[in-house]
Amino acid sequence: MAVLNIRVDDRVRDQLKELADEQGITLSEFVRNLLMETVVPVYDREVKHGDEPAPESMRIADRQVLSLLHRILGRVLPEDANGDDGNLDYQLKRAHMLEAGYAGEYWREVAGFSTELSIRDCERVIDILEMFRVITYSAEHLSENGTPVDEKLRSRLEFKGFDHNDALEGHMADYVDFQMQEDRWTELKPQLERNDNGNSHHPTLDMYSRMLTEYRRILDRRERGFDRLSYLLSQEELEQIAEARIHPSNRRNTPRD
Structure with a gap:
């Protein structure tokens, strides 16, 4: 058994001794009991x-x-x-x-x-939703104009929600639900419904962050457009964002599915 040596004022020692005497135990036992109350809670x-x-x-x-x-x-x-x-x-x-x-x-x-879900994390959720909104509209536009997006690529670019078993991602999932109750981002609802109502069952935030980084790079390389469809993404840009899902260390060996 370990031994602890501590120094206290005589007044404190005398007060501890009086409390120990009242309980009919030694001073060492009394102090040891106090320490045990601190480090070994009976009920959490x-x-x-x-x-x-x-x-x-x-x-x-x-x-x-x-x-x-x-x-x-x-x-x-x-x-x-x-x-x-x-x-x-x-x-x-x-x-x-x-x-x-x-x-x-x-x-x-x-x-x-x-x-609290911080302002920064709320903004991250909104950025993710906006990215997937643009991805969704871009894929629809390409299909309507005779160049449909491959189903595997569509699946890789689908918004699958967040991991409900993770404290932060679960909170973000609640915020997504709150936004949709306000009739925002509702075009993404079918995607969530196809993915256990937005429970990804595995962490997705890092993956979405990589996709967002690539999405921002694409926007940064563009000249500002004034056409109502200028925000849409090309097939090649969709593929770049899908590629960003995969961690750089795994990209060579990971199949695209």
């Missing part, structure tokens, strides 16, 4: 992907506001209320928890809240 609350961690403390002003809101909500609920907001008794208990300062129960105030 399960945290699901994306859940906001419970605050360890709250400002008194925040506790007052939340407590007041619980009391107001409890009194405006119907007498027979039994939905997600509970009833008067439920809301009053939540208020009491805050007023009494039971920090171990503060998780109830953030249960169901997700950690």
Whole structure:
């Protein structure tokens, strides 16, 4: 068994000894028990992907506001209320928890809240959706003009959503769903439906990032066009973006399928 030597003020040592005596154990046992409480928690609350961690403390002003809101909500609920907001008794208990300062129960105030999807990550999702929108319209335009895109290439350029088992990608998938509920990017819905409703079942963000890099290179090489179809991609440009899906170290040996 390892031995730890620590130095404390005499006052602290005396206080620890008094607490140990009250419990009828030695000073060493008392300190060892404190250390075990810190490094070996008996119960860890399960945290699901994306859940906001419970605050360890709250400002008194925040506790007052939340407590007041619980009391107001409890009194405006119907007498027979039994939905997600509970009833008067439920809301009053939540208020009491805050007023009494039971920090171990503060998780109830953030249960169901997700950690923030940053502005940068929201913008990444929008860029990915815009790229796939242009890819989709470009493939349709080529088909309508007698040069249909090969089915294998279409499959490689299809938006397959994100990995729902990954915390960040799962959050991004939720953001895609939110966007489509706002009637945006709906032309990509059929692609998601063909791919387990947007659950890729494997990480896709790195792949999409490589595709975006190539897509931006293509845009950067172009002169600015004013024709309404000037944003569309050629067959060769679609192939370049599809090639970018594959990590550079694997491109020589990976079949295009």
